[in-house]
Amino acid sequence: MMQNMISRRSWMAGCSTATLAPWGQALSAGSNDPLPVGAVVTVYRTNSHADVIVGKILEGWQQKGGPGPNLKIVSLYADQVPKGDLSRGLAKKHGFRLAKTIDEALTLGTEQLQVRGVLSIGEHGDYPRTAKTHQHQYPRLRFFERIVSAMERVGQVAPVFNDKHFSHRWRDGRYMVDTARQMGFPLMAGSSLPVAWRYPGLQLPQDAEIEAALTIGYGGMESYGFHALETHQCMIERRAGGETGTRSVQAVQGDAIWKAEADGRWSRQLLQAALDTLPSYNKAASIKDTLNEGAQRSFLGRPTFYLIDSRDGLQSTVAMVPGLASQFAFAAKIKGQDKPVATWFKLQEVQPFSHFAYLLRGITHMFQTGKPAYPAERTLLTTGILDRAMQSAAAGGKALQTPELNISYRGTDWPYANDPRSPLKIEI
Secondary structure (H helix, E strand, O other), X not given: OHHHHHHHHHHHHOOOOOOOOHHHHHHHOOOOOOEEXXXXXXXXXXXXXXXXXXHHHHHOOXXXXXXXXXXXXXXXXXXXXXXXXXXXXXXXXXXXXXXXXXXXXXXXXXXXXXXXXXXXXXXXXXXXXXXXXXXXXXXXXXXXXXXXXXXXXXXXXXXXXXEEOOOOOHHHHHHHHHHHHHHOOOEEEEOOHHHOEEEOOOOOOOOEOEEEEEEEEOOOOOHHHHHHHHHHHHHHOOEOOOEOOXXXXXXXXXXXXXXXXXXXXXXXXXXXXXXXXXXXXXXXXXXXXXXXXHOOOOHHHOOEEEEEEEOOOOEEEEEEOEOOEOOEEEEEEEOOOOOOEEEEEEOOOOOOOOHHHXXXXXXXXXXXXXXXXXXXXXXXXXXXXXXXXXXXXHOOOOOEEOHXXXXXXXXXXXOOOOOOOOOOOOOO
């Protein structure tokens, strides 16, 4: 990787600003034509992330042929073509090119970029897991490297969106963000949760004085744990002074959850406040009994609390509580307020999974303007926290110091689905 970084620095030194921004030139011409987009995906089958993102460009926000983003898929590379693949049929229907390589997906076999944005969707498909931590080794770094290589070959760049976390390895995410910055192309990444519906509507004010925070999630420790971390981060990054990075991460399970509560490390009040926003939560159930029953599950499916210590002193928690909750919710104690603030992050759990429409709206904004809807540093941080949480859980709940997660940034005011400021209105 270091050799690649050095060659890219040399490449950058020889490139002009005009060469590096073809997407900006296209926009300055005043064209209202849909921007051409290339997609790089692991698999394209029904309800895969490729389907619920790319499908909304092909067939509208509701994937029924109606209005959609002002984008056009011109090429698609699929890494795997399993039974039930949709990409071949959609290529015939919509006339986009099925690329044999990632370079071809960006250049259409020419000596120039033929796209003004790249979707890198490394989610779903048959890929191995790491031996100790059971993290899914999706080829997101490989996709990124091939996208960058194509840009290097032709001496041009375009904005890139990376679906979900950058990689199962922290260092890959750091490398990806640094490479984008050095080469000068806009980069976005992350989950659809930050832009999902919130009930009640809640956007913490910038510089909110957060004294404690807790997010609940469900599902697999890594696959859904990432969504919970992005839910958590999009709220706490608005605290006084902005995000300052993470000092340590610890993932506790079983009896260690209750010891952490006894030590004052997480708050039952905040857990209850988050649960109370959920319409499906069984209030008659015992929280402790339900979580203790779940402790008998396999490693990836047990209730797990991620204890996060931030560099500015904030202690917060992401509680993965399968069996107790089947939704995502957030609660926080704000200085000077007696009761916690809390909200449910609602998803559309059936087709067309319209929370991805709001994610795509943010991606479209970046492709059109060259400005990410929110900073890549958010997902760089959640990538690192998740990696360390998985390492901690595999080590029996050992607390891990994270000096590498010294990541500071300010969150944006990008609207969520039912934010009154959002121009896209989809009822579910």
